[in-house]
Amino acid sequence: xxxxxxxxxxxxxxxxxxxxxxxxxxxxxxxxxxxxxxxxxxxxxxxxxxxxxxxxxxxxxxxxxxxxxxxxxxxxxxxxxxxxxxxxxxxxxxxxxxxxxxxxxxxxxxxxxxxxxxxxxxxxxxxxxxxxxxxxxxxxxxxxxxxxxxxxxxxxxxxxxxxxxxxxxxxxxxxxxxxxxxxxxxxxxxxxxxxxxxxxxxxxxxxxxxxxxxxxxxxxxxxxxxxxxxxxxxxxxxxxxxxxxxxxxxxxxxxxxxxxxxxxxxxxxxxxxxxxxxxxxxxxxxxxxxxxxxxxxxxxxxxxxxxxxxxxxxxxxxxxxxxxxxxxxxxxxxxxxxxxxxxxxxxxxxxxxxxxxxxxxxxxxxxxxxxxxxxxxxxxxxxxxxxxxxxxxxxxxxxxxxxxxxxxxxxxxxxxxxxxxxxxxxxxxxxxxxxxxxxxxxxxxxxxxxxxxxxxxxxxxxxxxxxxxxxxxxxxxxxxxxxxxxxxxxxxxxxxxxxxxxxxxxxxxxxxxxxxxxxxxxxxxxxxxxxxxxxxxxxxxxxxxxxxxxxxxxxxxxxxxxxxxxxxxxxxxxxxxxxxxxxxxxxxxxxxxxxxxxxxxxxxxx
Numbered sequence: 001x002x003x004x005x006x007x008x009x010x011x012x013x014x015x016x017x018x019x020x021x022x023x024x025x026x027x028x029x030x031x032x033x034x035x036x037x038x039x040x041x042x043x044x045x046x047x048x049x050x051x052x053x054x055x056x057x058x059x060x061x062x063x064x065x066x067x068x069x070x071x072x073x074x075x076x077x078x079x080x081x082x083x084x085x086x087x088x089x090x091x092x093x094x095x096x097x098x099x100x101x102x103x104x105x106x107x108x109x110x111x112x113x114x115x116x117x118x119x120x121x122x123x124x125x126x127x128x129x130x131x132x133x134x135x136x137x138x139x140x141x142x143x144x145x146x147x148x149x150x151x152x153x154x155x156x157x158x159x160x161x162x163x164x165x166x167x168x169x170x171x172x173x174x175x176x177x178x179x180x181x182x183x184x185x186x187x188x189x190x191x192x193x194x195x196x197x198x199x200x201x202x203x204x205x206x207x208x209x210x211x212x213x214x215x216x217x218x219x220x221x222x223x224x225x226x227x228x229x230x231x232x233x234x235x236x237x238x239x240x241x242x243x244x245x246x247x248x249x250x251x252x253x254x255x256x257x258x259x260x261x262x263x264x265x266x267x268x269x270x271x272x273x274x275x276x277x278x279x280x281x282x283x284x285x286x287x288x289x290x291x292x293x294x295x296x297x298x299x300x301x302x303x304x305x306x307x308x309x310x311x312x313x314x315x316x317x318x319x320x321x322x323x324x325x326x327x328x329x330x331x332x333x334x335x336x337x338x339x340x341x342x343x344x345x346x347x348x349x350x351x352x353x354x355x356x357x358x359x360x361x362x363x364x365x366x367x368x369x370x371x372x373x374x375x376x377x378x379x380x381x382x383x384x385x386x387x388x389x390x391x392x393x394x395x396x397x398x399x400x401x402x403x404x405x406x407x408x409x410x411x412x413x414x415x416x417x418x419x420x421x422x423x424x425x426x427x428x429x430x431x432x433x434x435x436x437x438x439x440x441x442x443x444x445x446x447x448x449x450x451x452x453x454x455x456x457x458x459x460x461x462x463x464x465x466x467x468x469x470x471x472x473x474x475x476x477x478x479x480x481x482x483x484x485x486x487x488x489x490x491x492x493x494x495x496x497x498x499x500x501x502x503x504x505x506x507x508x509x510x511x512x513x514x515x516x517x518x519x520x521x522x523x524x525x526x527x528x529x530x531x532x533x534x535x536x537x538x539x540x541x542x543x544x545x546x547x548x549x550x551x552x553x554x555x556x557x558x559x560x561x562x563x564x565x566x567x568x569x570x571x572x573x574x575x576x577x578x579x580x581x582x583x584x585x586x587x588x589x590x591x592x593x594x595x596x597x598x599x600x601x602x603x604x605x606x
Contacts, residue, residue, distance in 0.1 A: 049328025057144035067139030090590035407511035
């Protein structure tokens with residue numbers, strides 16, 4: 001690219017930002033990243049989901065005098081959504097991928113060669129196949145590698161095909177490369193730069209803090225209670241959508257069936273479904289027809305839907321990188337959103353098995369331990385999360401469950417002694433549920449068959465409900481007093497530290513169990529308090545319905561028409577003229593011409 005001064009780039013970029021996107025200012029770091037790319041530097045961009053990564057490579061396409069930005073992505077859903085969004089803003093964009101016919105793909109490449117495409121999305125496989133056939137005269141201004149953590153074996157989603165992208169610097173050494181990802185620790189960041197052969201890259205690491213997301217975690221309650229909690233979440237956001245992540249395909253189908261039986265619009269999504277079914281469910285979700293999608297982690301990467309208001313994990317994720325990326329799909333528009341994590345011993349056992357069989361046991365077990373540390377954290381969850389990504393956080397966030405309701409600690413010496421004694425007396429051959437049955441004096445078939453109902457510890461903990469015991473045993477696990485032999489029928493065993501504590505009869509404290517009752521986040525409460533009354537909410541609701549009508553007429557997802565944030569700004573400004581509509585945040589030149597009459601007419605009648 002032709003090198004320009006920072007001032008020249010800034011002035012031109014701000015003008016284009018207002019013209020095409022309808023915004024007056026960039027998000028933190030975006031302009032610096034754009035400037036580095038425009039000046040020909042390789043860049044490494046670590047920016048959280050919803051932080052505005054796409055703007056970093058889309059703007060250079062508008063700023064460049066001719067030529068195209070090539071965006072490498074493994075995610076067909078992201079390609080199509082971003083092309084739709086760019087086209088809606090009047091920016092010529094296209095995608096080449098396997099779900100398009102070869103005739104359509106050839107037409108896109110013809111348009112590219114004729115300089116009628118400014119941003120081209122393409123998979124790494126297709127790029128490596130086609131690039132040798134591209135004319136050397138094709139003015140590529142930037143290669144943007146999205147989901148760049150996939151190139152690193154230290155990353156959480158390593159994909160061998162990504163390693164071929166190291167050829168880009170050899171084939172087109174004159175073209176800068178921008179590597180982007182939402183989650184990468186220090187080792188992964190260094191590996192990305194090395195694998196891609198980036199030359200003295202400018203490194204940008206945006207804050208991982210997403211203050212609009214409330215954070216909560218709890219020991220998994222009963223299935224009925226979990227469904228009830230999720231149902232309450234949907235009721236709090238009746239006009240919006242959310243995601244329930246499940247560990248297995250069966251669990252997604254069961255959860256979708258439970259929610260559907262309660263009258264909610266829900267569907268399952270997993271890799272075992274046919275391609276046409278997955279595409280239909282994903283499209284229904286993107287278009288706002290579903291209130292909840294119950295999915296495995298096969299769903300979500302690259303989903304550009306900005307108005308997801310909540311994300312619930314029905315099971316413990318394998319690592320904090322995946323967890324952070326998944327909760328980051330909520331609240332991409334910057335408005336308040338809720339996240340909730342359920343976790344259990346069964347999740348830990350399953351994930352330990354996965355780690356053991358992964359071929360990368362040591363690093364995966366370390367990452368799983370950090371994930372469990374987060375779930376069990378007695379301190380501000382946001383601080384734990386940010387510190388994991390090497391971003392020091394010195395103050396509490398006041399928007400997580402730990403901050404809202406700090407755990408009460410108490411002398412749990414007797415409780416711990418009872419539990420350890422039960423584990424010792426079963427010689428480490430009882431599962432978590434069996435230990436709880438022994439403590440509570442439940443004469444289950446397996447307990448009686450093994451004569452454990454005759455143990456002195458049988459029934460010594462009947463004063464505590466099972467969910468209390470499950471929570472306290474979980475804390476003991478995290479404190480290293482007990483362990484689970486996942487390779488030996490998931491039996492609980494006492495550790496040397498537990499044996500020492502039992503022998504020396506030392507006092508020990510635990511966090512007191514409280515019934516899981518997730519509350520609306522402080523940000524959500526503040527949003528409700530800031531509303532001027534029922535009329536504002538009714539206007540916002542009516543605007544969403546109008547947006548849905550427009551989206552269906554045009555065959556695009558509602559958020560492509562306008563984001564929730566734009567609708568909220570519209571509801572506050574209540575524009576009744578073209579000029580007033582132009583002042584709404586998110587209304588660019590194309591959308592102004594296309595929608596001003598319909599939306600200002602709405603306000604003339606409300």
